[in-house]
Amino acid sequence: MIYCDDCGVVPVPEQDLPVCLPRDVVLDGSQSPLVAHPTFSHVNCPLCGKAARRETDTFDTFMESSWYYAKFTCKDSVAMLDERANYWLPVDHYIGGIEHAILHLLYARFYNKLMRDEGLLTCSEPFSHLLTQGMVLKDGSKMSKSKGNTVDPQGLIDQYGADTVRLFVMFAAPPEQSLEWSDSGVEGAHRFLRRLWRQVYLHVNSGSVPALDKASLSSEQKAVRRQLHHTLQKVSHDMGVRFIFNTAIAANMELINTLSKFTDDSDNGKAIRQEALTFIVLMLAPIVPHICEQLWRELGHTTSVSLEAWPEHDASALSQDELEFIVQVNGKLRSKISAGAGASNTELEALALSDEHVQKHIEGHTIKKVIVVPKKLINIVV
Numbered sequence: 001m002i003y004c005d006d007c008g009v010v011p012v013p014e015q016d017l018p019v020c021l022p023r024d025v026v027l028d029g030s031q032s033p034l035v036a037h038p039t040f041s042h043v044n045c046p047l048c049g050k051a052a053r054r055e056t057d058t059f060d061t062f063m064e065s066s067w068y069y070a071k072f073t074c075k076d077s078v079a080m081l082d083e084r085a086n087y088w089l090p091v092d093h094y095i096g097g098i099e100h101a102i103l104h105l106l107y108a109r110f111y112n113k114l115m116r117d118e119g120l121l122t123c124s125e126p127f128s129h130l131l132t133q134g135m136v137l138k139d140g141s142k143m144s145k146s147k148g149n150t151v152d153p154q155g156l157i158d159q160y161g162a163d164t165v166r167l168f169v170m171f172a173a174p175p176e177q178s179l180e181w182s183d184s185g186v187e188g189a190h191r192f193l194r195r196l197w198r199q200v201y202l203h204v205n206s207g208s209v210p211a212l213d214k215a216s217l218s219s220e221q222k223a224v225r226r227q228l229h230h231t232l233q234k235v236s237h238d239m240g241v242r243f244i245f246n247t248a249i250a251a252n253m254e255l256i257n258t259l260s261k262f263t264d265d266s267d268n269g270k271a272i273r274q275e276a277l278t279f280i281v282l283m284l285a286p287i288v289p290h291i292c293e294q295l296w297r298e299l300g301h302t303t304s305v306s307l308e309a310w311p312e313h314d315a316s317a318l319s320q321d322e323l324e325f326i327v328q329v330n331g332k333l334r335s336k337i338s339a340g341a342g343a344s345n346t347e348l349e350a351l352a353l354s355d356e357h358v359q360k361h362i363e364g365h366t367i368k369k370v371i372v373v374p375k376k377l378i379n380i381v382v
C-alpha cells in the first residue's frame, strides 16, 4: 500500500508486484529497518505521480510469534531454518496462558504447515502437547497489573525462601485451573518443608543405615514400603503423564505423615526410612529444588540431585500378601481372620469355619451357605 496526501491509500499496481524488500538494511534491534532505510519508503503515487510513502509494516506481530519456536532451534543459522529444526521439533510440551491459546495457536499451526510445504520442516504440527495454565486470583478476581491487585512474591521469598513459594503455587491448584492466592497457604507449605527437613535430620543423626532385608519384613514395614512405592507410582503418573502436581505433593505429604508415626528403629526400619526419604527427595526435587539438593547431600550423596534419574517403583513392594477378612454368622460380626491375598474361596471358607469364635456360633446349626466378598468378608448363613 502507498500513502498519498492527495489520493489516500493506493494499492501498488499489479504489474509492479512483488515489492521486494531491500537487503541493505541495518538491524539495530530498536527501529524498524524498513522505516530506517534511506529509500525504501519513498515512492511516487501510482495515481497522481506525486511523492508518497510506502507502507513499512509488512508483518503482523503474529507472524513472528508463529514460528519463533522453530527459529530457536537454530538461531545462529543464516538460512531461515536448518536441519536442527527437524532434530528438535515438534515442541514436546508447550505451556502458555489461556488468553493466547486461540489466535496464536491457530497461526502457529498454519505457519508450521507452510514451512513444511516449503520443505523447511518435516513435522506437520508444531506442538505435541499443550498446557494452558490458569490465572492467579486475589480475593476472587484476576490478579493483574492494571487492576493493581498483584502480590509481589519477593517479600514471601525473603521471609520463607523460594522453595516455599514454589510449593505453595504448585500445591494450590492443578496447573490449568485458576489458583486463589492465600498467605495462610504459603505458611502451610513452609510447615510441610520444615517437617521434611526435620525427618531427614533425625534420620541421618540416628546412626548408620543397614541394607534392607526384604525377606524378613514385618507387616508394618511391608505396609510402609507399600505406601512408599504406591506413592512413587502415583507421583510418576501425575507428574510425568497427567502434568498434575498438587496431587503428587499431597501424596508426599501423606507419606511424610506415615513416616512420622513409623518409629521402628530396627535395621529394616532404618533401611525403609532411608529408602522412603531418598524417594521423597527425588520426587520433590523438581518442585522444591533447593531444599532437596541440601537434603540429598545429607542423605549421603555427593552428586547433585538434579542429575539423578527418576526413580522406579518396586512392583514387589506393592503386592499385599496378607489380607484381613471380617467373618460374620447370619450377618453379625463374629471374628476376623487373616489370609493370603491369593487364597481361594474354598480355603477362605475352611479358615472361617475352623475359627474358634465362629465355631461357638455355628455349633449345632446347619450351614446353608457361605458368601465370600473378595478382600473383605465371609458371611456364614446357618
Ligand SMILES: [Zn+2]
Pocket (backbone or CB within 6 Å): 004, 005, 006, 007, 008, 045, 046, 047, 048, 049, 050, 052
Ligand atoms: Zn496521489
